[in-house]
Amino acid sequence: xxxxxxxxxxxxxxxxxxxxxxxxxxxxSGYYEELDLPEGETYKGNSKVMSKHKSYRFKNSVTYxxxxxxxxxxxxxxxxxxxxxxxxxxxxxxxxxRR
Numbered sequence: 001x002x003x004x005x006x007x008x009x010x011x012x013x014x015x016x017x018x019x020x021x022x023x024x025x026x027x028x029s030g031y032y033e034e035l036d037l038p039e040g041e042t043y044k045g046n047s048k049v050m051s052k053h054k055s056y057r058f059k060n061s062v063t064y065x066x067x068x069x070x071x072x073x074x075x076x077x078x079x080x081x082x083x084x085x086x087x088x089x090x091x092x093x094x095x096x097x098r099r
């Protein structure tokens with residue numbers, strides 16, 4: 001099973017293995033979630049707490065930034081940006097690759 005197959009909005013797609021852009025070599029970023037809990041209550045889950053601060057959204061609550069050690073998918077398959085897909089395609093055509 002290919003773990004790097006993503007459906008839907010890729011910015012919200014969590015994948016197990018970090019991707020590397022086929023053109024520029026940039027690595028995919030970590031996948032983080034935010035959780036708001038009432039003040040005085042501690043987080044008891046199994047995700048790693050990356051940071052904790054007073055919530056901007058709710059009164060008397062704390063926002064936890066959590067990580068499960070997973071990564072975000074790229075928006076353009078194996079490429080980090082549309083510019084990289086274009087550069088890769090142009091380089092392939094210049095090298096003589098055709099369908």
